[in-house]
Amino acid sequence: MDILLVGGLWLTGSVWGRVVPALESLGHRPVPLTLPGQGDGSASATLDDQLAAVLAAVDAAPGKPMVVGHSAACTLAWMAADRRSERLAKVALIGGFPTADGQPYADFFEVKDGVMAFPGWGPFEGPDAADLDDVARREFAAAAIPVPEGVARGVVRLADERRFDVPVVVVCPEFTPAQAREWIDAGDVPELARAKDVDFADVDSGHWPMVTQPAELARILAAAADAR
16 A cells, blocks of 8 residues: 655655655555655745645555654645545544644744744653654754745645545554543544544654654554555
């Protein structure tokens, strides 16, 4: 199966560098995506541009792919399900949940000079970054691509009820499956509360398991793809 890998804020497709060969060894075809504005030097990219890139990858897949979204890009993966429900085998959400219709995509940090730069490690102290050593933190910060304002503040649009038919697996890194279920049941994640087929997988890592637990993350993703 084609597994489309969409990293979160500030990341290029290279963040999946150690996940890709592990997925290939497990019999799948990983396709890491570098999104417009997060690796191509364009600060004018919009959320629609990033969604178009994901949809183009979906349309290029020979069969039904699984779309993997990480962190904020969980919303991009879910928007792909909204636009291509009949084309997707599954959606995997790593360390995040879909934003609801009408809400900003990822307006989390200060936007300056048209971009939202990586804010440093302060906001991520604790479970998010506990498994990243000093070298990994320096490398991450040095490679982080500022997110265009048109992406961060883009408005999420969801319209097709068939998205709720697409199977979902929630991969839980810095939180547990029990916590994720609790948030969904409490109504904090309305999109997944309406999804008909939601599974959970636990990975013992911080917010970036593709960096700290690539082999285990690949195993989880491969198992999700095989369970279609």
